[in-house]
Amino acid sequence: xxxxxxxxxxxxxxxxxxxxxxxxxxxxxxxxxxxxxxxxxxxxxxxxxxxxxxxxxxxxxxxxxxxxxxxxxxxxxxxxxxxxxxxxxxxxxxxxxxxxxxxxxxxxxxxxxxxxxxxxxxxxxxxxxxxxxxxxxxxxxxxxxxxxxxxxxxxxxxxxxxxxxxxxxxxxxxxxxxxxxxxxxxxxxxxxxxxxxxxxxxxxxxxxxxxxxxxxxxxxxxxxxxx
Amino acid sequence: xxxxxxxxxxxxxxxxxxxxxxxxxxxxxxxxxxxxxxxxxxxxxxxxxxxxxxxxxxxxxxxxxxxxxxxxxxxxxxxxxxxxxxxxxxxxxxxxxxxxxxxxxxxxxxxxxxxxxxxxxxxxxxxxxxxxxxxxxxxxxxxxxxxxxxxxxxxxxxxxxxxxxxxxxxxxxxxxxxxxxxxxxxxxxxxxxxxxxxxxxxxxxxxxxxxxxxxxxxxxxxxxxxxxxxxxxxxxxxxxxxxxxxxxxxxxxxxxxxxxxxxxxxxxxxxxxxxxxxxxxxxxxxxxxxxxxxxxxxxxxxxxxxxxxxxxxxxxxxxxxxxxxxxxxxxxxxxxxxxxxxxxxxxxxxxxxxxxxxxxxxxxxxxxxxxxxxxxxxxxxxxxxxxxxxxxxxxxxxxxxxxxxxxxxxxxxxxxxxxxxxxxxxxxxxxxxxxxxxxxxxxxxx
Numbered sequence: 001x002x003x004x005x006x007x008x009x010x011x012x013x014x015x016x017x018x019x020x021x022x023x024x025x026x027x028x029x030x031x032x033x034x035x036x037x038x039x040x041x042x043x044x045x046x047x048x049x050x051x052x053x054x055x056x057x058x059x060x061x062x063x064x065x066x067x068x069x070x071x072x073x074x075x076x077x078x079x080x081x082x083x084x085x086x087x088x089x090x091x092x093x094x095x096x097x098x099x100x101x102x103x104x105x106x107x108x109x110x111x112x113x114x115x116x117x118x119x120x121x122x123x124x125x126x127x128x129x130x131x132x133x134x135x136x137x138x139x140x141x142x143x144x145x146x147x148x149x150x151x152x153x154x155x156x157x158x159x160x161x162x163x164x165x166x167x168x169x170x171x172x173x174x175x176x177x178x179x180x181x182x183x184x185x186x187x188x189x190x191x192x193x194x195x196x197x198x199x200x201x202x203x204x205x206x207x208x209x210x211x212x213x214x215x216x217x218x219x220x221x222x223x224x225x226x227x
Numbered sequence: 228x229x230x231x232x233x234x235x236x237x238x239x240x241x242x243x244x245x246x247x248x249x250x251x252x253x254x255x256x257x258x259x260x261x262x263x264x265x266x267x268x269x270x271x272x273x274x275x276x277x278x279x280x281x282x283x284x285x286x287x288x289x290x291x292x293x294x295x296x297x298x299x300x301x302x303x304x305x306x307x308x309x310x311x312x313x314x315x316x317x318x319x320x321x322x323x324x325x326x327x328x329x330x331x332x333x334x335x336x337x338x339x340x341x342x343x344x345x346x347x348x349x350x351x352x353x354x355x356x357x358x359x360x361x362x363x364x365x366x367x368x369x370x371x372x373x374x375x376x377x378x379x380x381x382x383x384x385x386x387x388x389x390x391x392x393x394x395x396x397x398x399x400x401x402x403x404x405x406x407x408x409x410x411x412x413x414x415x416x417x418x419x420x421x422x423x424x425x426x427x428x429x430x431x432x433x434x435x436x437x438x439x440x441x442x443x444x445x446x447x448x449x450x451x452x453x454x455x456x457x458x459x460x461x462x463x464x465x466x467x468x469x470x471x472x473x474x475x476x477x478x479x480x481x482x483x484x485x486x487x488x489x490x491x492x493x494x495x496x497x498x499x500x501x502x503x504x505x506x507x508x509x510x511x512x513x514x515x516x517x518x519x520x521x522x523x524x525x526x527x528x529x530x531x532x533x534x535x536x537x538x539x540x541x542x543x544x545x546x547x548x549x550x551x552x553x554x555x556x557x558x559x560x561x562x563x564x565x566x567x568x569x570x571x572x573x574x575x576x577x578x579x580x581x582x583x584x585x586x587x588x589x590x591x592x593x594x595x596x597x598x599x600x601x602x603x604x605x606x607x608x609x610x611x612x613x614x615x616x617x618x619x620x621x622x623x624x625x626x627x628x629x630x631x632x633x634x635x636x637x638x639x640x641x642x643x644x645x646x647x648x649x650x651x652x653x654x655x656x657x658x659x660x661x662x663x664x665x666x667x668x669x670x671x672x673x
Contacts, residue, residue, distance in 0.1 A: 041425055041432065046393045050359060063417040068355050070389045072424030 098174030121169035347377035381411035458488030496527030515667035593660030
């Protein structure tokens with residue numbers, strides 16, 4: 001009887017082990033495919049684009065982008081007539097792009113950048129030991145000197161001619177943002193106040209008619225209307 | 228008695244109210260006073276409302292002016308008029324940002340956010356400025372708050388995804404980017420482009436990073452790969468997509484042909500839902516008898532009809548045919564450029580092979596110095612002419628069967644068969660009359 005019980009226990013234990021093994025196997029099959037691909041992506045420097053003017057018009061590889069867009073190496077960037085932008089390479093420097101500019105930006109993890117300028121103007125700033133080069137279809141337009149702890153390259157490539165370090169890119173609006181100094185003067189003119197006041201009368205009526213109001217809860221929602 | 232009488236009156240009036248008791252002493256004056264008081268209160272309330280709304284409206288107007296002119300004084304006045312308006316502070320922040328005073332802009336946006344903390348867009352703008360200032364922790368907090376306030380909006384997720392990408396947190400970044408692209412399909416091309424760049428142009432890793440699993444995503448990725456010259460992978464993605472719109476397929480074929488990936492383009496084009504197209508072998512002419520409809524919008528391997536000249540009319544003619552029940556009728560009404568193709572077709576061929584092209588033609592009342600003929604050219608490279616027929620005879624009321632041989636080059640994968648005219652010895656080179664063409668076929672010569 002005792003021997004029979006032992007055998008029964010052994011059989012039961014074996015059955016349980018088998019059952020658990022099956023359950024474990026099933027769990028393994030049922031698991032969703034883990035996103036382990038992310039691990040296969042190596043860490044890399046990713047640049048950031050800042051748009052200085054307007055909301056549309058800058059394209060990266062043909063897609064419209066705005067401030068905060070990520071720029072990976074090999075990207076082709078184009079600005080329209082009223083756009084300028086800066087690509088920030090983190091601690092290694094930046095590339096300021098003027099209006100009507102097309103370029104390809106290649107860079108490595110040490111911040112060494114190569115700007116292939118097809119048209120327009122750029123200002124390249126290098127920091128640390130990063131070396132940047134601007135190339136046009138005429139060849140190299142110039143290189144920054146990485147060892148000096150920072151340097152600057154101002155290049156315009158217009159009508160098949162390269163203009164290097166003559167301030168042409170700055171004049172064209174590369175890296176200048178928009179309206180530096182605008183509105184910093186001594187206030188609004190009297191005429192402006194009168195004009196605004198006249199407009200305000202209309203707005204006041206409109207606001208009354210519309211029942212709108214200021215205050216913290218008022219105003220239009222600048223969020224996009226759709227997600 | 229009189230008192231009693233008056234008292235009696237009072238007793239009768241008592242059930243109404245003590246006030247009425249009083250008004251009964253001087254009812255006209257009391258009601259008037261009350262009306263005046265109520266009216267005054269109303270007028271004061273209206274004036275106050277007008278004053279407040281005028282202030283708010285003027286503040287907004289100044290805000291708009293400040294934004295347009297990047298005027299800090301105007302922005303300051305706007306805030307002075309509506310100090311508790313988040314919009315005024317937002318405008319001032321925008322002006323400060325414009326003037327490159329980023330730390331001040333961030334502080335101003337913080338004020339705006341404190342006045343309207345449930346506003347996702349204010350948080351997002353604050354996050355973007357903090358990111359620009361290099362304040363990663365502050366930016367992430369603001370991005371998180373923006374996403375929390377608008378969890379289903381695409382833009383906050385897209386911006387946070389980009390930010391996380393630059394921090395190297397790829398798994399979280401792509402989760403956000405994918406969510407945003409699912410919410411707003413306009414972002415799909417950007418998502419694919421980012422995944423492609425991050426993966427160092429690896430198709431499989433791109434598929435996994437961007438979760439390219441739906442037909443829409445696969446079709447978009449197929450187009451992307453075709454533009455990158457990855458024809459084989461583009462076709463694979465296209466094959467994996469269940470349902471692809473005609474427009475997408477058309478774009479894909481166009482990109483593949485532009486990349487000289489003719490075989491892949493042919494495979495994609497074949498799936499146009501047309502049984503003849505589906506059954507077509509590579510080295511064959513599609514609808515050589517012009518039995519199907521002729522359209523101007525053919526984009527692949529069917530007959531492409533030119534719109535170039537007003538003085539040339541093309542039509543399928545069922546009154547004349549060499550085989551089947553129709554033929555192609557070309558009517559010439561005067562000027563037409565001998566160099567431009569009237570009708571053409573792309574045909575897949577094998578490199579370094581010999582082919583014979585056959586067709587039938589008849590002409591009527593043709594008067595010209597440059598007669599029509601059939602030409603075969605390489606579809607890629609310098610479009611080298613590989614062979615041509617003899618010019619059609621001027622008056623052949625009966626059908627004439629013609630053929631000519633050509634040999635493909637070592638790099639030739641496709642040829643273009645076109646009907647055009649032989650150049651005249653003088654210019655201009657008009658042509659009048661009608662021609663019919665039918666029974667086009669191609670055979671490989673061993």
